[in-house]
Amino acid sequence: MTQVARPAPGKPRRLDAFTLASEPGNERLALARVARSVAGFHLQAKKLERLKTAVAEATMNAIEHGNGNCPEIPVEVEVTQNGDEIIVAITDQGGAAEPGHDPQAAEEPDLVKKLDGGQSPRGWGLFLIRNMVDAMDVTTDGQRHTIWLIIRTGGAAHDERM
């Protein structure tokens, strides 16, 4: 097995980049491809499953809320490595949809309220993302809206031959 030295912090290395049509269900394609792109890190199963769920939820949001389920508007996915961090950037074109709206400030899902009818049963996506990754951020330039998912590999080396 070839062990490749990790790049120094500040020198991100692209592992994969691809686009998906904004069609419901395509989040499964995103999670499968991201999982393949990080296979060489041999992440703990728990960490990999968390990443897959975060990628799926973020991609679903991009497809549905960012791009309005319009297949011709692509969701862009980029996977990079920076030191011991794997960063997945998922971009849609919904940056101008709701000026001033901060998705991170959305009401926290409360299961008791949901069971009593005080909240919609839905609304778990961002909550799951936040709980699945080591860090996350959201950026927008007025057109493009990107969610950044960051997980730390915990020192797992990358096998370049994967």
Place this chain on the structure above:
Amino acid sequence: MTSACEATTRVLPGAPVIELSGEVDGSAATVLTAAYEQAVTASLEPQSTVVLDFAAVDYINSTGIALIVSVLARARAERRKVVASGLSPHYREIFDITRLSDFIELFPDLDRAVSQITHPAA
């Protein structure tokens, strides 16, 4: 929307069982609702415990979680308990994070869930 979720309903003494397979996402709404109806209708006990078995489920997303919340809300309104079996460690964690496991007792497998329901002192 075509669902990649399938449900098989069995009625064991005191425990109607819904065995799910495939993907539990938003498209599973019709399948899950119909399975719940069938399970509680076929049960001989009016307030039986419903078992959701996830052993053959390979994907649950946030919209699937919402469906499970809806089933749980309905069951609670009918004074039924819901238990779950066969969840992978990852989805057990998600049931913990969402607090579903505060309201749905989790069992490693279907046999242990049914055994606990039908022989609670065992």
